[in-house]
Amino acid sequence: MTTAITILFFGIAYGMILYLISVGLSVTMGLMNIVNLAHGVFAMLGGYITVTLMNHLGVPFLLALAAGCVLVAILGFVLERLLYRHLYGRSELDQVLFSIGLIFVSAALARIAWGPLAQPIELPDYLKGQVEFLGLELPTYRLALVGFGFAVIAGLWFGFDRTLFGARIRATVNNREMAQSVGIDTDRLFALAFALGTGLAALGGGLGADVLAIAPTYPLQYIIYFLIVVAVGGLGDIKAPFLAAILIGLADTACRYFLPEVGAIFIFAFVFVVLIWLPAGIMQWRRS
Amino acid sequence: METATLETRGLNKSFGSVPVITDVDFVLRPGERRALIGPNGAGKTTFVNLLTGNLRPTSGRVLLDDHDITELDEARRIRQGIGRTFQITSLFPMLTVRENVFLAVSECEGIAGNLFRSALRHRPQIERTDELIRRVGLSDVANTHAQLLPYGRQRLLEIAIALALRPKILLLDEPAAGIPTADSHVVLDILATLPKDIAVLLIDHDMDLVFRFAQQITVMVQGSIFAQGSPREIAADPRVREVYLGDSKHGLAAAS
Amino acid sequence: MTAVSTSGPAYPAASSQLRRLALPLPWLATAALPLFLPGYEPLATQILVMIVFALSLDLLVGYAGIVTLGHAGLFGMGAYTAGILSVYGITDPLLTAGCAMLVAAATGLVFGWAMLRTKDLTLLMLTMASAFLLYEIANKATWLTGGEDGLQGVNFSSLFGTFAFDFRGITAFYYSLAVLFVVFLAVRALIASPFGWSLRGIRENSARMAAIGCPILKRRVIVYVISAALAGLAGALQAQATQFVALYSLSFELSGNILIMLILGGSGRLYGAFIGVPAFMFAQDLLAKQDPANWFLGLGIILIVLVMLAPGGILGIAERVMAAIRRRRGAA
Known part of the structure; x- marks a missing residue:
């Protein structure tokens, strides 16, 4: 029983990180109809900024997270205007190559700036140790992670469903021509959505720095997991990827615990079967 | 017939x-x-x-x-x-006129799955392709990419593909x-x-x-x-x- | 889009004669390589093996329009098949290469049949997941594959019972060159066949291909299986030339690298693999050893510039330059 709850808890914490990083990818890929393999770059950068501000400048954790989120969102906005927008409507192959190129460049720059080794995050005291929760000793950091994650998600879902910005995104995902014809400035919308998505990824990268270690190999190493969340969830939505992320976080954690000799085999086989069964992700299942 | x-x-x-x-x-x-x-x-x-x-x-x-x-x-x-042409042109834009028509001819005559003999050595099918191209008056552009043809001639290519079937x-x-x-x-x-x-x-x-x-x-x-x-x-x-x-x-x- | 031909420009008859005469020249020059560049045989062999691999990928990416980020999965299946057979005492190079092709083709059939009914991001994800799956299996099945340490004790007997795989790598070099030549002829015949033409039709407009009665899934599975067999052959060559098999041969990194090599040369052009692979591997050999960060920085910038400014790779650029020259001559 204790084991089950521990796995549940670690799985949800892991899934939460995956969700925060991947949700922006789902929205931008669905919105702009592009394949972007380089999304992990923004999470990595968020992680580096957070870790550097904390470890070297003594900036408090939450402030460092916010700084990473904002700086990366600005960078995302600029990159969208400068580079990404030239890729809309191009072949899938071009988009794949471009994003691999971006991964290489950012990984190389990260290596030049921070060296090849992983940057350990020095957690503030209030996040260290264990707390008792439902009669269980749970690591404070992960508990905070889950709580913080739910807060962000609540804000995000509310914004997506209730604000004009959210409505515009949903309308444009559904039908771009129609959205343009009713006067939605899709150019601006794309840039803002991209900035938001990359900012969230940075937040996830910083918040999860103790789970997914911040190193130059980050974007390549975890890319498959971010893409799995998007592909299994389905494009252009923010709720289905949550389900997918939690599912994958739980499955991966449980599998590593109970069947360490099987490792990640299970998760890839699982994804393979799900995508063959539901090529458009679990959104397709919900619709049918 | x-x-x-x-x-x-x-x-x-x-x-x-x-x-x-x-x-x-x-x-x-x-x-x-x-x-x-x-x-x-x-x-x-x-x-x-x-x-x-x-x-x-x-x-x-x-x-x-x-x-x-x-x-x-x-x-x-x-x-x-039942053959048809499309109101909105639907061709293979980066292939030549000849390739466009040959694709339809080869599917129709059941040779399109042939792996090893060159397409150009399938004489009867190539001849039929060229005959169809001649019939719609596109012989002069047989080796031009479909996307480079003026719209009107693309329509003629559509007809040739339909006839090929x-x-x-x-x-x-x-x-x-x-x-x-x-x-x-x-x-x-x-x-x-x-x-x-x-x-x-x-x-x-x-x-x-x-x-x-x-x-x-x-x-x-x-x-x-x-x-x-x-x-x-x-x-x-x-x-x-x-x-x-x-x-x-x-x-x-x-x-x- | 530019109007550059994907099937090569249409040459007038006179120059096609010339081309036929010129065709053996690069092959002969390559065969003479050990005479004037001794010591470079292992690198040259690596390049030849990767060209075989890149040719197999070109069938998918360049001709059938199937973008895959998991082609190393099939290469690795070939490499491990040949390597494991040799560990268990079946050491004939040609026999094990044949087995490697069969195993890779069977893998391609199973995965291809399942994956190729999807498209776009889903297909891309499935190709990635398939290779990650194989990688993880090889990683965990240490009793069979050696896991992270690589497969130990790989040893192949002499080619035709005569030419031993020597320390300098002369045998491996000529063996790889001969295999590449045969694969080149086979791929060239394939893309000129009605089947090859129909692949390009599917790439250009699959809805229209369906409308002229083409069984699209079947064609795509067939080309996937053929490509898998050739990738497996390349993997077997790699195992035989280096007498070693590492997890890298199944990795996402290799899947990405081979795609980059192909695109760098120019996909859908048959000769793209012959240009892109040496360019990539020579540069990697020169730069990556000194400083991997600079190598990846340079490679990343090249990729971005290639996509933004020069689609079609090196051959694409050459074609546009040739076309411009021809136009100027025509005008003069």
């Missing part, structure tokens, strides 16, 4: 709650040269898509030689001899659209060279073309068959003139 009769019985199609085709009974007999005309939005292209299998009817049946083909998909219907029934959805009026006789010339047994259904707004080509004309208005008859009868029908009043620039009066 095999022949076939294409027929619809009580055909209905609606998109959501909007009826587009209502209760159409229609017959196209072997060797017939029929035109389908009607004002914009009358449902002509929808009707063709129901005949080719691009769309499924809401109710009613499509019959080929009295066999029910309502449930067959497009590829199957093509193999049974040896249709018993040919549905031409605005084959002359985009072709300068002065050149629409090219389309007419091609149609004149078709084997006499093929049944042809022509949809076009060019009344000059329609009246010179068709032996029979079907007028469709608001998804239903409004009138049928010989060109002379249709031209003389006061109700048809009325429907076309707003459209008189198409020259219905002049054609009669």
Whole structure:
């Protein structure tokens, strides 16, 4: 029983990180109809900024997270205007190559700036140790992670469903021509959505720095997991990827615990079967 | 040459709650040269898509030689001899004219799965390809990429691809659209060279073309068959003139 | 889009004669390589093996329009098949290469049949997941594959019972060159066949191909299986030339690298693999050893510039330059 709850808890914490990083990818890929393999770059950068501000400048954790989120969102906005927008409507192959190129460049720059080794995050005291929760000793950091994650998600879902910005995104995902014809400035919308998505990824990268270690190999190493969340969830939505992320976080954690000799085999086989069964992700299942 | 009769019985199609085709009974007999005309939005292209299998009817049946083909998909219907051209050009843009036509010829003659002998060494199929290209007057651009052709000549390439599939029934959805009026006789010339047994259904707004080509004309208005008859009868029908009043620039009066 | 031909420009008859005469020249020059560049045989062999691999990928990416980020999965299946057979005493190079092709083809059939009914991002993800799956299996099945340490004890007997795989790598070099030549002829015949033409039709407009009666899934599975067999052959060559098999041969990194090599040269052009692979591997050999960060920085910038400014790779650029020259001559 204790084991089950521990796995549940670690799985949800892991899934939460995956969700925060991947949700922006789902929205931008669905919105702009592009394949972007380089999304992990923004999470990595968020992680580096957070870790550097904390470890070297003594900036408090939450402030460092916010700084990473904002700086990366600005960078995302600029990159969208400068580079990404030239890729809309191009072949899938071009988009794949471009994003691999971006991964290489950012990984190389990260290596030049921070060296090849992983940057350990020095957690503030209030996040260290264990707390008792439902009669269980749970690591404070992960508990905070889950709580913080739910807060962000609540804000995000509310914004997506209730604000004009959210409505515009949903309308444009559904039908771009129609959205343009009713006067939605899709150019601006794309840039803002991209900035938001990359900012969230940075937040996830910083918040999860103790789970997914911040190193130059980050974007390549975890890319498959971010893409799995998007592909299994389905494009252009923010709720289905949550389900997918939690599912994958739980499955991966449980599998590593109970069947360490099987490792990640299970998760890839699982994804393979799900995508063959539901090529458009679990959104397709919900619709049918 | 095999022949076939294409027929619809009580055909209905609606998109959501909007009826587009209502209760159409229609017959196209072997060797017939029929035109389908009607004002914009009358449902002509929808009707063709129901005949080719691009769309499924809401109710009613499509019959080929009295066999029910309502449930067959497009590829199957093509193999049974229903050929068509598209209103919006659908070609292989980065392939040459010759390659475009050869693809259709090779699928039709069952050699497209051949792995090892060069396509160019399949003499009978290459000859047939070149013959089709000659027939639609594209020999001079046989090695040009389809996307580099002017729109009108792309339409001719569409026709060549449709003919390559040896249709018993040919549905031409605005084959002359985009072709300068002065050149629409090219389309007419091609149609004149078709084997006499093929049944042809022509949809076009060019009344000059329609009246010179068709032996029979079907007028469709608001998804239903409004009138049928010989060109002379249709031209003389006061109700048809009325429907076309707003459209008189198409020259219905002049054609009669 | 530019109007550059994907099937190569149409040459007039006279120059096609010339081309036929010129065709053996690069092959002969390569065969003479050990005479004037001794010591470079292992690198040259690596390049030849990767060209075989890149040719197999070109069938998918360049001709059938199937973008895959998991082609190393099939290469690795070939490498491990040949390597494991040799560990268990079946050491004949040609026999094990044949087995490697069969195993890779069977893998391609199973995965291809399942994956190729999807498209776009889903297909891309499935190709990635398939290779990650194979990688993880090889990683965990240490009793069979050696896991992270690589497969130990790989040893192949002499080619035709005569030419031993020597320390300098002369045998491996000529063996790889001969295999590449045969694969080149086979791929060239394939893309000129009606089947090859139909692949390009599917790439250009699959809806229209369906409308002229083409069984699209079947064609795509067939080309996937053929490509898998050739990738497996390349993997077997790699195992035989280096007498070693590492997890890298199944990795996402290799899947990405081979795609980059192909695109760098120019996909859908048959000769793209012959240009892109040496360019990539020579540069990697020169730069990556000194400083991997600079190598990846340079490679990343090249990729971005290539996508933004020069689609079609090196051969694409060459074609445009040739076309410009020809136009100028025509005008003069």
